[in-house]
Amino acid sequence: MTEQELENSAATHDLSSPVILLLKGVIYQEADAGLWNALLNLQARVRDYVTVLGLELVLDEAEGYAFLRSRQETFDDATSKLPRLIARRPLSFPVSLLLALLRKKLAEFDASGGDTRLVLSRDEIIELIRVFLPDSSNEAKLIDQIETHLNKIVELGFLRKLKPAAGQTAAFEVRRILKAFVDAQWLADFDTRLAAYQTQPGITSGSNTDE
Incomplete structure (x- = not known):
């Protein structure tokens, strides 16, 4: 494996942890400071990634929590075939x-x-x-x-x-x-x-x- 491939693999692994946990529920700063700091550093990439899934990242740094919610405009479009990942x-x-x-x-x-x-x-x-x-x-x-x-x-x-x-x-x-x-x-x-x-x-x- 080349050095570039190793870097890409490490970056994907770093991104996977916060995304998977966000898909499971809320991330709180008080619960895991290390994970919270990783999310802050990766938040731009997390936002780009979850947008593909029809989701958006809500992150309140002052209050210390982050979660995913459905992007409303995605499902307001009557022609959208995208299934809703987060149920209402x-x-x-x-x-x-x-x-x-x-x-x-x-x-x-x-x-x-x-x-x-x-x-x-x-x-x-x-x-x-x-x-x-x-x-x-x-x-x-x-x-x-x-x-x-x-x-x-x-x-x-x-x-x-x-x-x-x-x-x-x-x-x-x-x-x-x-x-x-x-x-x-x-x-x-x-x-x-x-x-x-x-x-x-x-x-x-x-x-x-x-x-």
């Missing part, structure tokens, strides 16, 4: 509402100028959403339903479940990547959207997310 799935009303409430909480937290990590207890999150849900005579069933929504949000990657301290209830870190999915404009319309949710509690939200 509708979110239920409670999940959409809870994401909005968590995003608003994150904005308030950032405005306070405190720590960079927003951690909420299970009970705090339950109280955050329960006032917006239909009344139920079965408290245990209601809590179970809210925990199901919480687990879905953990699965989506917007919450990270933390190991509780002795005698404490479960706690969750609100992942800052939530800001990329519930943007500032959406948040600005929060009160209007929330009023609509409250008048139609049984309707499934039309929100979507890339997974």
Whole structure:
């Protein structure tokens, strides 16, 4: 193998690791600083590579996360035959509402100028959403339903479940990547959207997310 071939092979190997991991999910700076630095150095090549797949790289260096999402214009074209690599799935009303409430909480937290990590207890999150849900005579069933929504949000990657301290209830870190999915404009319309949710509690939200 020639020196040029060796260099090309090494470059491909360097590019493969971040691309493969991005196709699997989100890359966080805090999880692997070495991988994060490699991604920063290779981001121009990563962007070129994933464009061929109909994807785009979203990288927030300040917040320390990166992920791939479908390029909207690729799929807006009715003549496009390109299959979607990253599926879009509708979110239920409670999940959409809870994401909005968590995003608003994150904005308030950032405005306070405190720590960079927003951690909420299970009970705090339950109280955050329960006032917006239909009344139920079965408290245990209601809590179970809210925990199901919480687990879905953990699965989506917007919450990270933390190991509780002795005698404490479960706690969750609100992942800052939530800001990329519930943007500032959406948040600005929060009160209007929330009023609509409250008048139609049984309707499934039309929100979507890339997974």
